[in-house]
Amino acid sequence: MLELRSVSAGYDGFQALSDVDLQVRSGEAVAVLGPNGAGKTTLLRVISRLIANRHGELLMDGRRYDAMPAWDVIGLGIAQVPEGRRLFPRLSVEDNLRIGAYLPAARGKVASRLDFVYSLFPRMRERRLQLAGTLSGGEQQMCAIGRALMSGPRLLLLDEPSAGLAPVVVQSIFGLISRIRAEGYTVLIVEQNVRQVLGIVDRAYLMETGRMRTSGTAAEMLSNDAVRKAYLGI
């Protein structure tokens, strides 16, 4: 479904990604693990075209899209839940969700998609008229995931969905992501919460200083020495 071929990218004078290869097949859940500053967020920003790659190729369904403006990427079926959730704090929950269906192709389906998101997150239906800025951290994450689902994507990019949340809430967010998987979405998730994320994905990549260090199935990664030493504290 999604493929990156030797992609490099960065900000002025700073190379954040070097020669990155990545593949996500339809129906898979894939995690990208790595420490702070490894380039994980940059990776997702490149996939969404928020920053341009310097070298390499981005492909969705076998077609290159690395010349496309960022606002057209969602039309390919790629939606991102950005780091820190980034809701619009002074819009209501429902307006936050509605803006997720801004694409002309998605507008006609707003009512049915709202129903779908509300059935997935009943809490959001209760709070639909509340300003998003007044939600708790976990609720904000639900709202941000719901907003991404409103465009009817096939591939969902999640950037550190557990960051800044209490451990109990983290548990429930991972539970929600598993349910979203079960709904048939393909998921690419960036996480530092290694043990938990390996419990819900099929495969994972390990990134360090802008490069892919290793990759494998979730089980392989759990028994990988580098992963165990650095992230699982074993």
Place this chain on the structure above:
Amino acid sequence: MESVFDIFLLEAVLNGLLLGGLLALLSLGLNLIFGVIDVVWICYAELIMIGMYAIWWLHVGQGLSLWLAFPAAVVLVGLMGMALHYFIIRPVLAAEPINQLLVTGGVLFFLQALATVIFGIDFRNLGVRLPGFSVGDMYFSSARLLAFAVALAAIAATWLFLRRTFTGVAIRAISQDRSIMPLMGVNPGRIYLVTSAIGGALAGLAGCLLVLQYDVHPAIGLSFGPLTFLICVMGGLGNLIGGFVAAFVFAQFISVGGFLFQLEWGYVIAFVFFIAMMFWRPQGIFARSGR
């Protein structure tokens, strides 16, 4: 004697209400632009002046019906708003606020000078006088009543547009977080252009209402441009509801203050009030906390 005083005070209050509607419309466009794009169109009143001249030229000069001249002016100034954004604002979007202020200030003087070159310094009017009417001992201008009604209708329409349409929600969203808008499939440049068109069209509409009450001349922007800006500041720049309320507060100061003392004193009192407000609540009366 006492009852006469009361009825004229009531007349002043009601006239202030009518003026408030018009001032609210004037401040709405400027406020919308600032709230969404974060740039102050210092030349906003000059766009209104262009609208007034356009109507005068089309109606008096070309003999076009006012019913066609009014919408033409709204469209023209709307397009000017887009052009202003595209050619003048867009290149300085990332620049310091003072540069943005100076560049729109430059447009202010450019438009004034241009109007002087094309139309001269004469005062022009449509030669249309809408009749006044009396209620008891009170006298009202129907041009003012019309301006009040149209202004409120335009404000309501803008409000509904911002709440109910996808573009409207995107306009409100982009003012809160610009950089992630592409993740929703929104092209920020396009939303800015749409917002500028709306801001311009509202200026054009204000021109329609003002040209029924006032003569147009190249410096007319100075007589209500500063007032419009102060209303926006007092309501909290970019806060549409705050600007709406501030317009009515200001209008009462002008109207009732002018009645109790003299017309000019109404403005003096209003501006003294404004300066005092700036000491008391520099973010505006209705500033949002935490911004």
